[in-house]
Amino acid sequence: MIHIENLQKVYEDMPGRLPAIQKIHLHIKRGEIFGIIGHSGAGKSTLLRCVNLLERPSSGTIQIDGEEMTRLDARQLQTKRRKIGMIFQHFNLLSSSTVAENIAFPLKLSGIGQAKLQARVQELLDLVGLQEHAHKYPNQLSGGQKQRVGIARALANHPDILLCDEATSALDPQTTNAILALLLDINRKLGITILLITHEMQVIRAICDRVAVMEKGLIVETGNVLDVFLKPQHTVTKDFVGQVSDFAAQMENEHSEDPSDTAGTLIRITYIGKQTYEPILFETVKLTDVSFAILQGTISSMKGVPYGQLVVRLTGGQPEEIAAVIDKLRQEGIEVEVMTL
Numbered sequence: 001m002i003h004i005e006n007l008q009k010v011y012e013d014m015p016g017r018l019p020a021i022q023k024i025h026l027h028i029k030r031g032e033i034f035g036i037i038g039h040s041g042a043g044k045s046t047l048l049r050c051v052n053l054l055e056r057p058s059s060g061t062i063q064i065d066g067e068e069m070t071r072l073d074a075r076q077l078q079t080k081r082r083k084i085g086m087i088f089q090h091f092n093l094l095s096s097s098t099v100a101e102n103i104a105f106p107l108k109l110s111g112i113g114q115a116k117l118q119a120r121v122q123e124l125l126d127l128v129g130l131q132e133h134a135h136k137y138p139n140q141l142s143g144g145q146k147q148r149v150g151i152a153r154a155l156a157n158h159p160d161i162l163l164c165d166e167a168t169s170a171l172d173p174q175t176t177n178a179i180l181a182l183l184l185d186i187n188r189k190l191g192i193t194i195l196l197i198t199h200e201m202q203v204i205r206a207i208c209d210r211v212a213v214m215e216k217g218l219i220v221e222t223g224n225v226l227d228v229f230l231k232p233q234h235t236v237t238k239d240f241v242g243q244v245s246d247f248a249a250q251m252e253n254e255h256s257e258d259p260s261d262t263a264g265t266l267i268r269i270t271y272i273g274k275q276t277y278e279p280i281l282f283e284t285v286k287l288t289d290v291s292f293a294i295l296q297g298t299i300s301s302m303k304g305v306p307y308g309q310l311v312v313r314l315t316g317g318q319p320e321e322i323a324a325v326i327d328k329l330r331q332e333g334i335e336v337e338v339m340t341l
């Protein structure tokens with residue numbers, strides 16, 4: 001749905017005219033929720049704003065639904081932008097207009113008749129759960145309610161894509177979860193492709209299918225959320241994963257433990273889905289002389305899919321028996337990484 005090739009943006013007034021983003025290649029599929037994560041100044045906003053050409057890239061291409069955005073004239077761009085909704089960290093609502101008027105605003109711009117407009121506003125109020133607040137002004141709403149207005153307004157013209165610029169960064173954790181649940185619901189019900197930027201791994205873990213990690217204007221890592229989460233490669237990614245799990249920190253400690261305790265074979269096993277709750281490890285070793293000790297472990301879930309990661313020391317038995325246990329676990333579909341031999 002969105003094909004970005006070799007995108008670069010240099011702001012004229014940036015010191016040394018370093019690119020704010022460069023060598024950006026991204027292919028985002030229709031219907032997916034794609035997250036871009038990075039620290040402040042990594043280039044996330046610049047990249048997001050290039051997608052709907054709020055920021056014009058210095059070079060490179062952006063195709064949306066096969067149409068090259070950088071070649072559209074002003075009128076074509078205006079039409080195209082109606083199909084790309086956007087929500088913002090600070091909501092950007094019209095403070096002297098009511099909730100209903102804020103939601104109606106993009107509909108008025110697109111010139112639809114009054115009856116259709118009113119019906120659509122009601123539909124949108126229902127979708128985001130704000131029926132009772134239609135006649136309130138933004139300053140009478142909580143942060144979460146304001147973002148619901150932002151979402152309803154962004155969806156007014158039935159967009160195919162929703163761009164989310166740090167949409168939950170100004171919200172408390174509970175409200176963040178409610179807004180993320182709403183975004184996921186919208187994605188599932190309406191099939192809208194969502195591209196979001198954030199500096200919180202928790203946001204990525206809760207709703208994204210794939211993620212790109214940015215640092216100093218570059219994408220340094222990209223992949224399925226589960227893969228990136230369970231096996232982060234780049235230091236920046238490891239930092240972000242550390243935000244939501246202390247697993248990485250525990251792994252560091254593992255290497256500094258008493259050497260007299262390190263006999264045996266250390267493995268890290270990863271379970272995904274219903275396997276997480278099955279006693280596969282025990283079932284696998286029980287008919288052998290191999291025994292195991294669980295050194296560390298975590299069970300959590302990503303976008304509703306449970307996963308578990310354990311660091312296990314296998315001891316006893318012959319080396320062939322240990323190798324057979326590892327093979328058996330792999331046959332069961334469990335990922336096994338041998339950490340020491």
Ligand SMILES: Nc1ncnc2c1ncn2[C@@H]1O[C@H](COP(=O)(O)OP(=O)(O)OP(=O)(O)O)[C@@H](O)[C@H]1O
Binds near residue numbers: 020
């Ligand atoms: N309009 C602008 N003019 C000049 N430089 C800019 C402009 N917007 C962003 N930059 C610079 O481009 C770089 C990337 O900024 P950008 O806002 O895209 O990063 P970000 O990852 O979104 O950061 P944040 O999370 O703090 O918003 C930074 O060095 C920033 O100072």
